[in-house]
Amino acid sequence: MAPRVLISDALSEAAVAIFKERGIEVDFQPDLGKDKDKLAEIIGQFDGLAIRSATKVTDKILEKATNLKVVGRAGIGVDNVDIPAATAKGVIVMNTPFGNSITTAEHAIALMFALARQIPSADASTQAGKWEKNKFMGVEITAKVLGIIGCGNIGSIVAERGVGLKMRVIAFDPFLTPERALDLGVEKVELDDLLARADFITLHTPLTPQTKNILSAENLAKTKKGVRVINCARGGLVDEEALRKLLDSGHVAGAAFDVFITEPAKENPLFGHPNVVCTPHLGASTSEAQENVALQVAEQMSDYLTRGAISNAVNFPSITAEEAPKLKPFIALAEKLGSFAGQVIDSAIKKVTITYEGEVGQLKIKALTASAIAGILRPLLADVNVVSAPAVAKERGIVIDEVSRAAADADYESLITLTVETDKSSHSIAGTVFHDGKPRIIAINDIKIDAAVAPVMIYVSNEDKPGFIGRFASLLGNASVNIATFALGRDREGGSAIALVEVDGAVPESVQNEVKALPGVKKVKALAF
Ligand SMILES: NC(=O)c1ccc[n+]([C@@H]2O[C@H](COP(=O)([O-])OP(=O)(O)OC[C@H]3O[C@@H](n4cnc5c(N)ncnc54)[C@H](O)[C@@H]3O)[C@@H](O)[C@H]2O)c1
Numbered sequence: 001m002a003p004r005v006l007i008s009d010a011l012s013e014a015a016v017a018i019f020k021e022r023g024i025e026v027d028f029q030p031d032l033g034k035d036k037d038k039l040a041e042i043i044g045q046f047d048g049l050a051i052r053s054a055t056k057v058t059d060k061i062l063e064k065a066t067n068l069k070v071v072g073r074a075g076i077g078v079d080n081v082d083i084p085a086a087t088a089k090g091v092i093v094m095n096t097p098f099g100n101s102i103t104t105a106e107h108a109i110a111l112m113f114a115l116a117r118q119i120p121s122a123d124a125s126t127q128a129g130k131w132e133k134n135k136f137m138g139v140e141i142t143a144k145v146l147g148i149i150g151c152g153n154i155g156s157i158v159a160e161r162g163v164g165l166k167m168r169v170i171a172f173d174p175f176l177t178p179e180r181a182l183d184l185g186v187e188k189v190e191l192d193d194l195l196a197r198a199d200f201i202t203l204h205t206p207l208t209p210q211t212k213n214i215l216s217a218e219n220l221a222k223t224k225k226g227v228r229v230i231n232c233a234r235g236g237l238v239d240e241e242a243l244r245k246l247l248d249s250g251h252v253a254g255a256a257f258d259v260f261i262t263e264p265a266k267e268n269p270l271f272g273h274p275n276v277v278c279t280p281h282l283g284a285s286t287s288e289a290q291e292n293v294a295l296q297v298a299e300q301m302s303d304y305l306t307r308g309a310i311s312n313a314v315n316f317p318s319i320t321a322e323e324a325p326k327l328k329p330f331i332a333l334a335e336k337l338g339s340f341a342g343q344v345i346d347s348a349i350k351k352v353t354i355t356y357e358g359e360v361g362q363l364k365i366k367a368l369t370a371s372a373i374a375g376i377l378r379p380l381l382a383d384v385n386v387v388s389a390p391a392v393a394k395e396r397g398i399v400i401d402e403v404s405r406a407a408a409d410a411d412y413e414s415l416i417t418l419t420v421e422t423d424k425s426s427h428s429i430a431g432t433v434f435h436d437g438k439p440r441i442i443a444i445n446d447i448k449i450d451a452a453v454a455p456v457m458i459y460v461s462n463e464d465k466p467g468f469i470g471r472f473a474s475l476l477g478n479a480s481v482n483i484a485t486f487a488l489g490r491d492r493e494g495g496s497a498i499a500l501v502e503v504d505g506a507v508p509e510s511v512q513n514e515v516k517a518l519p520g521v522k523k524v525k526a527l528a529f
């Protein structure tokens with residue numbers, strides 16, 4: 001029987017044609033995604049679901065998706081898909097990482113001009129017959145400081161356009177290497193510096209726990225008087241209420257928003273202010289971008305459904321059916337080691353070395369390396385996938401080195417060691433897979449430890465001094481953070497020590513700060529796997 005695909009969002013018709021050419025049955029219902037009950041009712045009939053941002057692929061929808069094998073996102077952001085739930089169900093989630101980047105960057109630039117010259121209000125006034133020539137005094141873009149928060153695919157294109165417009169472009173992005181910044185002609189700065197200097201601030205990060213509210217009331221208050229703010233990335237990056245207050249007080253001269261905390265945005269704190277320009281999530285809406293993403297997603301989904309080939313998957317590497325069972329536990333290990341490193345480092349990565357020792361060295365290590373790199377990058381690049389991760393790393397000037405050795409440490413049949421060198425320091429983490437198929441962390445920065453990987457953990461490095469463990473454990477207990485497992489290691493008596501603690505539930509920032517303040521503590525990091 002031919003595979004069946006449901007298109008539940010307004011994709012270009014180009015996708016329908018590709019599916020049919022590839023022998024796939026298509027049901028094209030462009031508005032269905034907005035009706036979650038109807039979607040839940042029929043999703044069980046389909047092998048593939050092609051979407052944009054209006055369809056929310058929740059765990060409830062996935063529960064009903066008894067035949068679903070692949071979700072294809074014609075676009076970049078997959079924050080409308082419950083990825084862990086999809087992965088748990090074995091549903092591949094694919095996106096099209098570059099297809100709409102130029103178009104979205106152009107929309108940000110268009111919004112910057114709209115703000116600088118108040119084009120929407122001037123248009124409304126002129127067409128109302130008012131001819132208010134003196135009311136709409138604009139500002140020049142030339143020589144102004146453009147502050148880019150998030151200089152990835154879209155941010156880089158905005159940077160290039162900004163440089164072309166003779167702006168002074170500065171960027172805050174922890175993952176931006178100095179070499180890449182130089183290539184783009186942008187000055188890499190810290191966030192506070194950007195806030196203080198930018199005449200226009202444009203956001204181009206994914207929405208992650210780290211970027212949520214990045215323009216908080218506190219940070220907005222640090223901006224230069226007369227700043228204009230553009231958000232074409234994701235609702236939730238900016239505190240909309242705080243921004244409205246600063247627009248009302250005249251501190252912020254204008255704001256242009258394409259994305260909102262609640263979408264569709266029927267009402268919003270920014271609405272109604274004369275210096276606010278809004279569009280209804282139109283960043284990717286050009287015929288060129290929509291054709292690109294529709295063709296690409298239909299090709300990728302067809303390849304998977306008819307030939308089992310996986311590309312641009314957010315939650316699975318590209319591997320064949322025969323390789324899968326052997327690789328799977330090591331893929332999980334490589335991803336977790338990478339995720340640990342990605343969560344612990346806080347400056348630009350220069351080099352990643354992955355050493356495979358013993359039996360694991362005989363497997364397809366490219367897929368393992370891709371998983372490790374995706375794990376490292378994912379805390380910062382939410383939508384990176386195992387296919388794009390090596391290319392993204394290369395583009396950012398990160399050197400990837402793979403070393404394979406036949407013999408492992410005598411204690412282990414297989415060993416993977418990940419070493420990440422950044423601008424400022426070097427971190428290493430090693431792990432193995434036990435007979436239960438589960439990943440174990442066996443060393444951090446050459447200090448031996450033995451810890452299973454748990455959903456929520458706290459990593460602490462400290463001086464090996466008496467009394468620390470007791471103080472640390474009581475602090476967690478007093479904060480009602482329950483310890484599930486506790487792994488310790490040290491290099492020598494009185495030297496450096498580490499703790500990797502599995503806890504039940506989240507660790508509030510205030511508790512991490514209290515741990516940080518304990519005598520001898522060097523680093524504290526709450527980790528999510
Ligand atoms: N409005 C729209 O219609 C539209 C269209 C396309 C994409 N988008 C959104 O734009 C965003 C960016 O897309 P992209 O393709 O450029 O992604 P990308 O992954 O290429 O780039 C994101 C950049 O953000 C940086 N970053 C991550 N965390 C950061 C932090 N805490 N502080 C500063 N920088 C940080 C990363 O290092 C990376 O360089 C995504 O959220 C995407 O969904 C919106």
Ligand SMILES: O=C(O)[C@H](O)COP(=O)(O)O
Pocket residue numbers: 052053054074075076077078100281282283284285
């Ligand atoms: O992440 C994306 O690709 C954009 O937000 C585009 O969303 P859309 O496909 O719903 O326009």
